[in-house]
Amino acid sequence: MGILPDQYDKYVRFFKFMLKYWNSDVFSFSGDEIQSADKENIADEFDHTPEELTEDLKKMGPTYVKLGQLLSTRPDLLPPHFMEALATLQDDVDEVEYEVVEEIFKEEIGVRISKAFLSFDKEPLASASIGQVHKAVTLSGQVVAVKIQRPGIRKRFIEDLDTLMELSKKAESISKVARSYSLHTVIEELRYILLKELDYNLEAQNLLTLKTNLKSFHHLFIPAPVLDYCSSRVLTMDFVEGNKITKVSPLKIMDLDMVPLIDDLIKGYLNQIIIDGFAHADPHPGNVYLTPDNKIALMDAGMVAKFSNQMQETILKLMIGLSNYDSSRVTDLLLSISEYDDKDVDLALFTKNIERKIQESQNQKAKDLQTGRTLIEINQMAAKQNIHIPVDLNVLGKILLNMDQIVATLTPEYDMQKTVKEYAKHLMQKRMKEDLKPGNLMELFLEMKDLTESLPYRINKFTENLAENKIRIKVDTIDEDRFTGAFQKVANRITAGLIIAALIIGAAMLVQIPSSFTVFGYPAFAFVLFIIAALIGMYLLYQILFVDESKKQK
Known part of the structure; x- marks a missing residue:
């Protein structure tokens, strides 16, 4: 596809950005920086500051702002202090006028705001690059939050993302660095996530699924959508009272027993990942609220992660291996699900690095153990050695890293590693019971039936080919x-x-x-x-x- 006149500005903005950051050490840092406790000294080692990067992304427009926020979930690509800046990145956008909000609502839902709600605050609670949120009260008296998508934002995002897809593909063809970090795959993944986030119907369904899956965790709260007032551009859901975890007062933390809440939060996330295969993928402290009735509310279900059955089992084994400090088991599991070329990879060095990382974790105090950070550092080591670990483990590392931050805020002395180890074993038993369900056994019996029925034919065919000298064995590099x-x-x-x-x-x-x-x-x-x-x-x-x-x- 050629560079069309109306695309000129997009390409110019992109190339200006890349010329500035392409050779920057921001995107080529060593994973060792993440271990340092002094962030100010770390920042001095880079030729660009996090604030400078966020401002440049803002100038490039709302698509890049959102991509910057999504990149904050990829700690294998950026230093930790840059990730923190991107996680809080907000576009300097003007509020959408109430008349436009009312027009979009009527177009999507089919009724006027005044007919749908007893009251509707014209001033938004928050305004972001994709949409803005208003507080309202339904005719039944339910207090809700109404999220309205900005007009024309979908078209603009798709155009910018298509441009990024094309340029990232070209970058991989000429740059070894782009190939080692699978730049095109990263952009493709971010494009997929962002387009899903633009559909509020999907977010409403995500809320319902999470609410159902987490119903047994009584200290967790998921706001329910009001489906009658939801569409692809309008999302209406329970209004969540309370404060962000980061803004809870120290006195309240001291007065309240936070351990049961943290227990449910950690176990709930492990259950989402390992049993349900469907998890809230962005639990950074800004998306986690403490409600007045002392529950942890998970906000913003636009970004979710889905794990295949095979990946769920691998993650379970990996969590047990990490909790047991079994470096050889962890290495074998990672290599079994990764893509790499034996000619380009020093497996002995990779194994040695994993062993060192596990040993470092073993020597730390219980309260300082951070499984999420360990996984992120392992991802970084793998990327630098041309071992492509599935994106699922990046998401897992980010989720666990956010858990570490929330635990550090609410219960600094909490032994998260111990909870993960004990609950992982419980989930192992739960998965084994799931495998013994009649449905799973029936599937196994059907597989055995198919094998039994086809085995005589296959044996007969094999012996026939053997008798007619049609069997050929191809073996390379042997005597x-x-x-x-x-x-x-x-x-x-x-x-x-x-x-x-x-x-x-x-x-x-x-x-x-x-x-x-x-x-x-x-x-x-x-x-x-x-x-x-x-x-x-x-x-x-x-x-x-x-x-x-x-x-x-x-």
Whole structure:
């Protein structure tokens, strides 16, 4: 696709940004910086500040502002203090006029605001790049928050994202750095997430799903959508009273027993990831509220993560491996789900780095252990060695890192590692019980039935091809003579086994026939066949136990 006149400004803005940051150490930092406790000293090591990056993104427009916020969920790409700045990045946007809000609401829902609500605050509670939120009261007296999407924002986002998709693909074709961080895949993932977030119908369904999945965690609250007043551009849901976790007063934290709340929060997230495979993906402290009735409310379900059944099992095993400080198990699990080329990867070095990272965690105090940060650092090490770990683990690392921050705010002495370890074992038992459900067993029986039905045909086809000399074995880089000799030895022993079986069966049949020539009361011919079978059998046994074993040792 060529550069069209109406796209000129988009390309110019993008290339100006890239010229400034392409060779910047912001995007090529070493994962070691994340371990430092002094953020001011870390910031001095970079040629651009987080504030400078956020201002540049604001100048590029709302699409890039949102992409900056989404990049804050990719700690494998940016230093921690840059992520914090991007997580709070807000566009300097003007409020949408009430008349426009009313027009969008009527167009989407089919009724005027005055007919749908007893009251509707014209002044928005918050205004962001995608939409703004108003407080209202329904005709039934329910206090709700109404989110209205900005006019024309969808078209603008799609145009900017298409431009980014094209440029990221070209960047990978000419840049090794872009390829090592799978830049096109990152942009594609962010595009997918952002387009989903533009559809408020999906966010309403996400709220319903999360509310159902977390109903057994009594200290967690998910606002329910009012579906009659929801559309792709309008989202109406329960209004959440309370304060952000970061703004809860120290006195309230001291007065309230936060441990049950944190227990439910951590276990609820583990349950979402490992059992449900559907998780609220952006639990940064700004999206987590403490309500007046002392519950933790999870806000903004526009961004969710979905985990396949296989990934759920891998994450469960990984969490158990991390809690047991089993570096070899963690390494094996990571490599089993990653993409890499043996020629470009030093697996020994990667294994060594993982072992060191796990050992560092083992030597820390319980309250300082941060599983999320460990996963993020592992992702960084993998990326630098051209090992492409699935994005799911980046999301997991970010979720757990946010859990670490919330725990540090509400219960600094809480042993999160202990809770993760104990609850992971409980979830292992829960998954095993799920596998024993009638539906799963029926699926297993159907698979066995299919195998049983197809096995005779497959064996028949194999033996037919074997008889017609149609079987071909392709093996690279082996000693052909040695392989042929081994194959011949196997064939000879199979033949000998068949001969022994035939001799025994024949002798057994001859025993039943009366004969004048006997040995120890048995027909002589049958006795001779038994003796021959026994001798061949003992010879084969000798070859297997002694001759082959001695060759193996040599």
